[in-house]
Amino acid sequence: MSISQIARTISESATLKLNETAAILREKGDPVIHLGGGEPKSKVPVEAVVTTAGLLNTGEIRYTPADGIPALKKAIIRYTDEYYGRQVEPENVMASGGAKQAIMVCLQAILNPQEECLFPTPYWVSYPEMVKLCGAIPVPVTPEDGTFYPRLQDIEQRVSSYTKAVIINSPNNPTGAMYSEEFISDIVQFCEQKDLYLIMDDIYHRLIFEGRRPINCYKYAQNLDERSKLVVINGVSKQYAMTGFRIGWAVANKKLIEVMTNIQGHQTSGPSVVLQKAAVGAINGVQSSVDTLRLTLENNRNVMVDRLNSFEGVKLSPPDGTFYCFPDFSFYEKDSTKLAELLLKKVQVVTVPGVEFGLEGHLRLSYCGTIKDVTEGIERMKWALDPNSPNELYIGDRKLVRDWT
Numbered sequence: 253m254s255i256s257q258i259a260r261t262i263s264e265s266a267t268l269k270l271n272e273t274a275a276i277l278r279e280k281g282d283p284v285i286h287l288g289g290g291e292p293k294s295k296v297p298v299e300a301v302v303t304t305a306g307l308l309n310t311g312e313i314r315y316t317p318a319d320g321i322p323a324l325k326k327a328i329i330r331y332t333d334e335y336y337g338r339q340v341e342p343e344n345v346m347a348s349g350g351a352k353q354a355i356m357v358c359l360q361a362i363l364n365p366q367e368e369c370l371f372p373t374p375y376w377v378s379y380p381e382m383v384k385l386c387g388a389i390p391v392p393v394t395p396e397d398g399t400f401y402p403r404l405q406d407i408e409q410r411v412s413s414y415t416k417a418v419i420i421n422s423p424n425n426p427t428g429a430m431y432s433e434e435f436i437s438d439i440v441q442f443c444e445q446k447d448l449y450l451i452m453d454d455i456y457h458r459l460i461f462e463g464r465r466p467i468n469c470y471k472y473a474q475n476l477d478e479r480s481k482l483v484v485i486n487g488v489s490k491q492y493a494m495t496g497f498r499i500g501w502a503v504a505n506k507k508l509i510e511v512m513t514n515i516q517g518h519q520t521s522g523p524s525v526v527l528q529k530a531a532v533g534a535i536n537g538v539q540s541s542v543d544t545l546r547l548t549l550e551n552n553r554n555v556m557v558d559r560l561n562s563f564e565g566v567k568l569s570p571p572d573g574t575f576y577c578f579p580d581f582s583f584y585e586k587d588s589t590k591l592a593e594l595l596l597k598k599v600q601v602v603t604v605p606g607v608e609f610g611l612e613g614h615l616r617l618s619y620c621g622t623i624k625d626v627t628e629g630i631e632r633m634k635w636a637l638d639p640n641s642p643n644e645l646y647i648g649d650r651k652l653v654r655d656w657t
């Protein structure tokens with residue numbers, strides 16, 4: 253079959269594939285525990301359901317402006333004011349089919365073939381593929397000090413005359429690390445000095461623990477007029493547990509939003525009006541579901557970190573936010589794909605290999621499921637890997653006895 257050169261370079265989304273694998277195994281009746289997922293299990297805010305139902309009841313579901321309905325733009329403007337203290341206009345906002353599409357369209361609007369886009373390692377699985385889809389070159393930057401907290405000097409060293417943009421995702425998928433205020437301030441100012449686009453992927457910015465406050469990148473920008481190359485991405489998927497609604501957005505200078513809207517207009521005509529209405533409901537509604545989710549996640553994180561610390565060979569940097577942690581399992585197995593396969597086969601726990609995020613020897617584990625999933629999942633992993641765990645393990649009423657030492 254003849255396919256394009258770009259298409260040939262694009263790999264399958266590892267995380268979406270794992271979701272499918274877990275679903276297939278569950279359907280077969282296997283007692284799978286899915287620690288690979290990227291979506292909260294809580295219900296969507298009631299306001300999202302009510303506004304959606306209201307529109308559906310009219311029976312009139314039509315096209316919308318490609319950059320989003322006025323009510324959603326208004327809600328995003330209010331959100332930007334509330335969480336960033338920044339006043340923007342409707343022309344600075346584009347709603348999209350998830351934060352994923354907002355980032356993709358933004359990259360298509362700014363990257364020429366062969367130009368480079370930098371992002372710290374470990375990174376969200378889609379960044380390299382999205383950059384490649386533009387014919388451009390992804391440049392992952394690994395912090396030299398071996399931590400999950402990038403330093404400006406690491407990025408500075410990789411910037412070349414081809415560099416066009418930097419993507420920063422904090423708190424971070426897959427590590428849960430929330431980058432320091434100092435780093436955010438440095439990177440904002442550095443990108444301004446070098447005239448680079450800075451895409452702040454803030455999709456997890458309210459899901460942070462121990463009373464931390466979201467960091468506001470605008471605070472450090474010297475230039476916030478219409479020449480600013482700062483792009484802020486957000487969405488309803490994670491904070492409101494609305495992954496299936498597929499609504500995200502970008503806030504940027506008016507010219508860039510105009511170009512992005514032109515691109516999106518030809519690609520999809522914009523997201524569905526039904527789902528945009530739901531997002532309006534969630535953003536304008538009571539925010540207690542976000543607080544409840546954050547507290548649940550913090551509790552789950554504590555349990556997961558506590559259990560992982562009991563492994564002899566696991567090294568762990570406790571997550572500051574999100575619903576992921578990214579422990580180092582290389583003591584047991586350096587090849588993370590092999591390790592994930594072994595865990596699925598032996599104890600039916602789904603994890604995501606670290607190599608998918610650019611860092612071998614690690615696994616991404618999610619704590620967005622139930623506390624039972626977290627405790628049982630880690631217990632099974634411990635049985636499979638750690639000789640200090642009890643010799644026997646029950647999966648349902650099936651008893652497993654360790655056949656290795």
Ligand SMILES: Cc1ncc(COP(=O)(O)O)c(C=O)c1O
Pocket residue numbers: 290349350351352353376421425453455486487488489490495498499500
């Ligand atoms: C870092 C990061 N950015 C963006 C997204 C995309 O979110 P959405 O569901 O709004 O497309 C995800 C989803 O997993 C993510 O982890």
